[in-house]
Amino acid sequence: MVEIKELNVERLEIAASMLKAIAHPMRIAILKHLEGGKRLTVTEIHELLKIEQSTTSHHLGILRDKGVLCSKREGKNTFYYLKYEILSGIVDCLETCTCE
Numbered sequence: 001m002v003e004i005k006e007l008n009v010e011r012l013e014i015a016a017s018m019l020k021a022i023a024h025p026m027r028i029a030i031l032k033h034l035e036g037g038k039r040l041t042v043t044e045i046h047e048l049l050k051i052e053q054s055t056t057s058h059h060l061g062i063l064r065d066k067g068v069l070c071s072k073r074e075g076k077n078t079f080y081y082l083k084y085e086i087l088s089g090i091v092d093c094l095e096t097c098t099c100e
Contacts, residue, residue, distance in 0.1 A: 021066035027059050035088040039079040
C-alpha cells in the first residue's frame, strides 16, 4: 500500500495559484521561451511573442506575483527567469498531452 503524506493546504493553494497564473496561452509561451535557464527582458519577450510591450509586462507581472518567475534588475534592464526550472516540465507535459 502506498503511504499518502498529510496534505498541506497552504502549499496546495500556492500550487493552484501558480497553475492558474500559467493557464494562459501567452504565459505558457513566455515560460517556453525561458526554459533552460534563459533570462530575457520585457523587450526581448515582446519581440519574440509579437505582442505589445505593455501586454507582455502585464503577463510577466502576474507570473512574478504568483511565484512562477523571478526578476533581476541589471542596469537599465530587468531580466525575467523561471523561479523553479522544474516548471518547464509542466509546459513540456502540456505539449505532450496536446500533440496528436
